[in-house]
Amino acid sequence: MGEQWGFYFDADSCMGCNACAIACKNRHDTDAGHVDWRRVETVSEGEFPDYEETNISLSCMHCEDAPCEEVCPTGAIEKRESDGIVTIDQDKCIGCGYCGWACPYGAPQYGDDGLMQKCNLCLDKGPGSGADAPSKNEQQANGEALEPACVDECVGDALDAGPVGELLDKASQEAAERFEQNRTNVIIDSTGENSVTGMQGIRQATEDS
Amino acid sequence: MSDIATGSDLLWIARGHWEIFIATYLFLGGLSGGAYLTSVVSSELFRPRAQGPDEIFACEETSRWGAIVGLLAIAVGGVALLSHLGAPLRALTFPILFTNFGSWLVIGTWFIVLFALFVTIEAFWLLFGEEHAGSEGLSYVPRWIVAWIDDVLPLPEDWSIVAALDWLADRLRPTERARRVVHAVGSVAAVGVIVYTALLLTDVSVVPLWDRQYLPIVFLMSGPSTGISAALLGTVASGGGLSRTNHLFCLADDALIAVETVTLVGLLVALSSGGPAAEQSYELLMSGAYFPHFAVGVLALGLVVPFGLSMTMTGLVRFTDVEHRWGSAFTGGFALKYVLVLAGGFLLRYALLFGAVKQPLGVP
Ligand code: SF4
Ligand code: SF4
Numbered sequence: 001m002g003e004q005w006g007f008y009f010d011a012d013s014c015m016g017c018n019a020c021a022i023a024c025k026n027r028h029d030t031d032a033g034h035v036d037w038r039r040v041e042t043v044s045e046g047e048f049p050d051y052e053e054t055n056i057s058l059s060c061m062h063c064e065d066a067p068c069e070e071v072c073p074t075g076a077i078e079k080r081e082s083d084g085i086v087t088i089d090q091d092k093c094i095g096c097g098y099c100g101w102a103c104p105y106g107a108p109q110y111g112d113d114g115l116m117q118k119c120n121l122c123l124d125k126g127p128g129s130g131a132d133a134p135s136k137n138e139q140q141a142n143g144e145a146l147e148p149a150c151v152d153e154c155v156g157d158a159l160d161a162g163p164v165g166e167l168l169d170k171a172s173q174e175a176a177e178r179f180e181q182n183r184t185n186v187i188i189d190s191t192g193e194n195s196v197t198g199m200q201g202i203r204q205a206t207e208d209s
Numbered sequence: 210m211s212d213i214a215t216g217s218d219l220l221w222i223a224r225g226h227w228e229i230f231i232a233t234y235l236f237l238g239g240l241s242g243g244a245y246l247t248s249v250v251s252s253e254l255f256r257p258r259a260q261g262p263d264e265i266f267a268c269e270e271t272s273r274w275g276a277i278v279g280l281l282a283i284a285v286g287g288v289a290l291l292s293h294l295g296a297p298l299r300a301l302t303f304p305i306l307f308t309n310f311g312s313w314l315v316i317g318t319w320f321i322v323l324f325a326l327f328v329t330i331e332a333f334w335l336l337f338g339e340e341h342a343g344s345e346g347l348s349y350v351p352r353w354i355v356a357w358i359d360d361v362l363p364l365p366e367d368w369s370i371v372a373a374l375d376w377l378a379d380r381l382r383p384t385e386r387a388r389r390v391v392h393a394v395g396s397v398a399a400v401g402v403i404v405y406t407a408l409l410l411t412d413v414s415v416v417p418l419w420d421r422q423y424l425p426i427v428f429l430m431s432g433p434s435t436g437i438s439a440a441l442l443g444t445v446a447s448g449g450g451l452s453r454t455n456h457l458f459c460l461a462d463d464a465l466i467a468v469e470t471v472t473l474v475g476l477l478v479a480l481s482s483g484g485p486a487a488e489q490s491y492e493l494l495m496s497g498a499y500f501p502h503f504a505v506g507v508l509a510l511g512l513v514v515p516f517g518l519s520m521t522m523t524g525l526v527r528f529t530d531v532e533h534r535w536g537s538a539f540t541g542g543f544a545l546k547y548v549l550v551l552a553g554g555f556l557l558r559y560a561l562l563f564g565a566v567k568q569p570l571g572v573p
Contacts, residue, residue: 097295101224101565106223
């Protein structure tokens with residue numbers, strides 16, 4: 001398999017401005033307020049005066065085990081061998097919504113055409129596009145890899161994307177270790193006391209409790 | 210996204226996109242499989258042992274109603290499923306398009322196709338052929354409809370669709386032995402349809418309400434229970450309310466209801482302390498928005514009341530002779546039981562879909 005691509009997100013640098021979400025909508029022409037390939041959620045903790053908020057910029061995690069791919073009847077969802085990016089081929093989708101249930105992050109969403117769409121790590125522009133695009137690794141080698149719009153427009157430099165190996169070089173050791181434990185292909189960094197620490201792991205914790 | 214609730218420490222994820230059409234489809238799938246099984250049991254087990262014309266009539270009505278209801282339910286369920294899809298016409302190319310055999314949607318589709326074939330053949334054999342010409346019984350409605358079409362269509366004098374279907378049915382009718390094999394394979398397909406509707410849900414591991422341990426058992430009980438109820442409701446309407454066939458099926462249904470109730474209680478206990486999403490589902494069903502549907506509709510009116518009603522009537526039949534004096538009250542009682550079970554079966558699917566909550570992400 002070609003090197004896996006993923007996102008890097010630094011919760012400490014995120015100011016919750018939504019520039020990433022809007023940039024994504026602009027590039028992919030998704031319906032305003034309707035389909036969010038990337039969205040920013042705010043999670044609060046405690047009560048005034050001990051009140052903290054954490055912003056989380058969420059998109060498809062391009063999971064290692066991609067539960068959406070496992071349930072999709074038509075093979076419209078594919079975890080690409082060449083770069084590990086999970087794509088939806090809208091020419092095969094029947095709009096059953098099964099992937100929407102299977103995804104732990106609410107990434108696949110219906111468009112107005114009744115077909116599923118989600119982040120394709122800006123392999124190409126527009127819903128359903130990119131399923132058969134050349135590997136992001138090749139694109140990068142040729143200097144043509146489209147930088148994800150969310151990364152392009154992030155005001156606080158909280159988002160990055162690229163081959164996971166390169167992203168790990170940039171991440172803190174703690175974030176790298178967390179990533180190795182839960183390979184959702186989003187490396188989440190934070191030094192703050194009150195920040196996101198590996199979403200998948202925490203989800204597992206709630207299941208076990 | 211407006212339907213994501215954020216709360217302290219936890220980030221709640223939006224539910225998926227399945228609404229009432231899918232609840233209807235899951236309900237009709239289970240009912241259809243159950244109705245076919247009811248038909249087969251009545252034909253294979255009860256009919257050969259039936260004594261007297263009334264009992265034979267009741268058995269045959271149950272067989273026919275089971276097949277007709279099974280056929281109708283799978284047809285309507287299929288339409289409900291298709292109308293939910295974003296690309297329904299594309300889905301009709303499933304033999305080519307459905308390539309992921311690890312998906313329960315694909316496995317289930319093939320079970321449905323196989324089952325639809327068996328239930329269609331069964332209904333055809335039970336309604337057409339020389340031996341059925343001129344027969345009485347409310348379950349012959351489809352035959353009457355075809356005869357009515359014969360009347361209104363401007364067909365030549367010696368041309369009749371009913372006669373053609375009778376001729377075909379007689380040519381295709383298998384030997385007793387072959388029929389038994391057909392019933393056995395059809396029953397496997399029916400159970401496949403019933404169980405797959407549960408496994409479709411339990412394959413989604415992030416919804417604790419769709420529990421892998423309990424849900425398949427609940428569906429395995431509820432499918433046949435609703436199937437029996439639909440087929441026997443027809444038999445009661447045909448005048449077989451006081452027949453032995455009805456009593457036996459009603460008791461079998463009670464056993465299914467008892468196991469289903471215990472399993473649902475097990476599921477609820479597991480949910481009540483199963484982490485945030487499980488607990489939220491528990492609250493939605495037992496005291497929140499879906500309390501009327503689940504606690505009242507499913508548990509009380511769909512399970513406990515029909516079970517109690519059935520037990521009371523069975524006791525009265527067994528130990529008194531009031532059945533003969535109060536025949537119409539008993540007939541009404543059985544009809545009421547079956548209607549309640551059917552309503553409960555639908556509400557069960559409805560509550561299981563709408564009470565579904567995804568595991569939230571945690572932010573410590
Ligand atoms: S985040 Fe959801 S849509 Fe993306 S790969 Fe994972 S399961 Fe699939
Ligand atoms: S909605 Fe489309 S992409 Fe999602 S599981 Fe169904 S067919 Fe696959």
